[in-house]
Amino acid sequence: MALEHAILVSLLEKPGSGYELARRFDRSIGYFWTATHQQIYRVLKRMEGDGWIDVREMPQQTRPDKKEYSVTALGRAALSQWLHEPIELESVRHDLAVKIRGAAFDDPAALIREVERHHQAHTDRLTHYLAGEWRDFTGPGAPGTPDAGRELQHVVLRGGIAYERMTLAWLDDVLVTLRRLGPAR
Amino acid sequence: MALEHAILVSLLEKPGSGYELARRFDRSIGYFWTATHQQIYRVLKRMEGDGWIDVREMPQQTRPDKKEYSVTALGRAALSQWLHEPIELESVRHDLAVKIRGAAFDDPAALIREVERHHQAHTDRLTHYLAGEWRDFTGPGAPGTPDAGRELQHVVLRGGIAYERMTLAWLDDVLVTLRRLGPAR
């Protein structure tokens, strides 16, 4: 489990509320971790109980009050300890690959639309990542000062970009294969 | 959930026991889906109850008796229905990326060994996939007859190979970045 650690990293980068964390998990952190607000609120409670994070009630006039969380020394130590532990390789779960192999027992051509839909979604993601890279790292508005944190954020984003490009190339390969098999059936 | 469907596909490709399925999930199917034997036995029970699969008791002299499962017409129909439903994009969970961003608040250089370890593991996987590709698809011993099932298995394997190659290139990028940051600290 690394949701707690992902939250620690995110709060160290910038303290914030559960709601804000949920939005970050939809955006920048979303290309290597996902979490819903329900999960986040639950884990925040536990982390607070463990003394990993502190809460400050932030009354707001125009919007509902919020709780701003920040990482304690204990939380930092917990993160540090985790960073020094070896972790398992990710295990892949690719439904689409199951479908593709399953298509051998159905109509391969019926999958073409589904694959095209995924292709479009990955194209959108890639566009979104590239816009973020331009905005935060490679564009003229991005700060030119070198900073370890930014460098590390950038290399993770480059990983997301590489993943989307690889996936798009593979989906092209899949489409060629399905179209070749389709009419022959 | 697609474990049931992954099992259907695997049993359609070749009927077998729970134990055999578990081994397939460690090998060929492992590059797009993982499952332990505990999970598989439980799901097999449920699928049998739903009439998706049939069991045949297979007494064996030299080894413990096993149950051989095969897919029924109802199971085939269930697979077909699932194939025609749209599925969600995969959500990514990449612990290593969390660690890399977390390294900004610890020692980036301490991560180098961990990343090298992952690099080695992905190299091993790639070698294994390439050996499988040569054995089953591109080598001289592979059957030359065109077959939809084999074509689809091959395109999925090419996806696994592309994933490993992309990951290795990215891990190289990560190592360069970490080594650049390390001594500066």
Add this chain to the structure above:
DNA sequence: GGACACATGTAAACGGTTACATGATTGT
């Protein structure tokens, strides 16, 4: 005698998803 591959299971704990619930403010 000990390790390993074959073969099947149960039970507890944990994590993630989905549905439900509330309430204020801002914009159309």
Add this chain to the structure above:
DNA sequence: ACAATCATGTAACCGTTTACATGTGTCC
């Protein structure tokens, strides 16, 4: 009036992981 955004939560369910449990045959 309605939808969207901000903001926090509870409860039920489901799937996955980990630990435990048992037993045979083969090989060193």
